[in-house]
Amino acid sequence: MKFEISPVFKNHKSAVIDLISNFESLTDSADSGSRNKIKNAVLNNTNLCIKAFKKPNAFNKIAYTFFRKSKAQRSFEYANRLLKLNILTPTPIAFFEFKKKGLIDKTFYISEQLDSDLTFRDLTQNLDYPDHENILRAFTRFTNKLHNKGVLFLDHSPGNTLIKKKMDSYDFYLVDLNRMKFGNLSFDARISNFKRLTIHASMIATMSDEMAKITSLSYKEIHTKMWAETQKFQKAYHKRRALKKKFKF
Missing domain, CATH: 1.10.510 (Transferase(Phosphotransferase); domain 1)
Known part of the structure; x- marks a missing residue:
């Protein structure tokens, strides 16, 4: 398992990992779709949005493992980069990657849930x-x-x-x-x-x-x-x- 958690949630590392471990039991988001699953949870009085990306096909499993960053990692890093540029995006919390037979399989991105108008x-x-x-x-x-x-x-x-x-x-x-x-x-x-x-x-x-x-x-x-x-x-x-x-x- 590869992951990175925002410094703001470092003290809640175990709880963040538990959210991913129990992803299927979490509440479905209204924004969840057929390709990517989205769940909602609350941690440290913060509403969270947890996105499970669709499993990559065989070609992309190799690409994400050896040649380019996964969608989850890019989402996390781009969110932090945008915030440094004073461009708004829901606060990034963490990303997770899991491998199967040595190749990227499941990936997750966690951000703060934003209630927009x-x-x-x-x-x-x-x-x-x-x-x-x-x-x-x-x-x-x-x-x-x-x-x-x-x-x-x-x-x-x-x-x-x-x-x-x-x-x-x-x-x-x-x-x-x-x-x-x-x-x-x-x-x-x-x-x-x-x-x-x-x-x-x-x-x-x-x-x-x-x-x-x-x-x-x-x-x-x-x-x-x-x-x-x-x-x-x-x-x-x-x-x-x-x-x-x-x-x-």
Whole structure:
């Protein structure tokens, strides 16, 4: 077993390990899915979110054992890196890896459970959501902040940003962190990073307008690129779904 626990919970090492040992008996989270299982628990008066990643296939077992870090370890390390950059994410608590026959098998990531007011998905599903435009513009500024700090969140999609209302402003928290890149970002990389977020032309227009206001780039240049990237992503997404459906049956 390989693991790392946040210094804040070092004194609760045994209790944290027990949570993983008894994972199956914990309460299912409403966010638990078919690929990854998510459970909730309370430790030291802190609500926790415990994510068990889907077991890797044979190829990835070798890759995660010898060539790259597991999703759990990357999630833990990226969360700590984001916090050092003053980018919000639920507090990382620990990660665990278990091997079977010498290869990575089960992996877990533990973070603090964040009770958000909404996610970005709520904005895509309800264009009349209260204060919709202000939230969307604030989110656009947040994304630009990520890029200015050299963070490219590869899973920048509707369910992976939690939003909390704070007086007259909003805080944005990134989740599902295992796919990220860090470094200087080109214009194309920055605008392409919006492609997974929405299919709504009105939202693309608003985000393009806000980006034009906070950068030296023109609305036309930003909007043309953002809309083209969104359309290209949607076309590829639906093509993949059609192929999966075809081969499934």
